[in-house]
Amino acid sequence: MHLLFATSIVPDGALASGYEIANAAIIAALRRAGARVTVIGFTWPGKPASDPQNTIVLGAVEVRTESASSLQKLGWVAKAMLSGLTFASVKLRVVSDSEVRAAVERAGPFDGYVLNSVQFAGAFERLFGDRPSIFVAHNVEHRSAKENAAAAGSLFQRLLFRREARLLKAMEERLCRRARFVFTLAEEDRSALGVASDDRSAVLPLVTCAEAPVQNETRRIDCDAALIGTWTWQPNRIGLDWFLENVVPHLKADFRVRIAGGVPSGVSAAHPGVEFVGRVPDAQAFVRSAAVIPLISTAGSGVQLKTIETFELGLPSVATSHSLRGIDHRPVNCVVTDDPVAFAGALEAAAADIRDVDGSAFHHRQVKALDAAIRHGLKKLGSLRQEVFA
DSSP: OEEEEEEEEOOOSOOOSHHHHHHHHHHHHHHHTTOEEEEEEEEOTTOOOSOGGGEEEEEEOOOOGGGSOHHHHHHHHHHHHHHTOOHHHHTTTTSOHHHHHHHHHHTOSOSEEEEESHHHHHHTGGGSOSSOEEEEESSOHHHHHHHHHHHOSSHHHHHHHHHHHHHHHHHHHHHHHHOSEEEESSHHHHHHTTOOSTTTEEEOOOOSSSSOOOOOSOOOOOEEEEEEOOTTSHHHHHHHHHIIIIIGGGSOTTOOEEEESOOOTTOOOOOTTEEEEEOOSOHHHHHHTEEEEEEOOOSOSSOOHHHHHHHHHTOOEEEOGGGGTTOOOOOTTEEEOOOHHHHHHHHHHHHHSOOOOOOHHHHHHHHHHHHHHHHHHHHHHTOSOGGGGO
């Protein structure tokens, strides 16, 4: 079976975001199931595709809102309003339908599409009805847009997010309706998208790396707690605000928290132990330097890749219940609470008595379940050889 994996940004090997980590895991699982996968989409500027022989590049795009100029943002908004597309999809309309169609035809004969999230599929929605498709819903995007609207700081932003929510809801309904099968990254997302039947959907348990992390060295602890993320992404920002405003004030003054990643302007903390360190050269080394990892998601859908990575590394953690969505197994060194005072207390207790565990069992369990779900979905697509599933 030959599948065309249509995505906004093609893999470049960097795995710099949760979206890219998820894509790598899904593509690898499709190939393990016996499918030939050709990826089509855009690259980040200056970052070539990591697998050029199996990738069709439509061009380079910079779609990160936080790095765009005010003029560029206004241009995207105007183009979205005129075209009826979402803000995220309109950023990809730098090539025409005919150019994308020509690129698809150059891929050679193939059996179906894997429509990876709503951004690319929404930008070129009319092009993907000629073959059967699988839709990969990384999130329930319309729900995230509603949450973003509720948390927006201005009327203009609220109106934009409400518009996104309305358009995304209709788009997700169309993509799910047309798809032979739907993959989600969290169990609750199946019901939210109206595809809860096992004949219509399955959950993809994810991993952050091909092999289970092997940690032979004793950890050197440089801080009590460490967080890393793309804080300019609104669902992550909501969780960070919750942590800084509700949890941090209950931490002891000498409790050291380091926060890595790009932070929007206006984010600060009065606590003397909180340090914003910006981008770090090695994300895994950064989190391993902390006694405990706060998993602070309070908004959004899909799965938290930082939670999965923490469990794979066997690191102690304190998690909100929302941070565990899409994860069936919780290690013994993870404490779950949504109460800010209890969260702070659990962080201090974990930092005072560090308990690492072997994360390889969690990784192996995730891979086994991921491969089973992929095989089930490809069966529903109906074209893989029977021996693949023997």
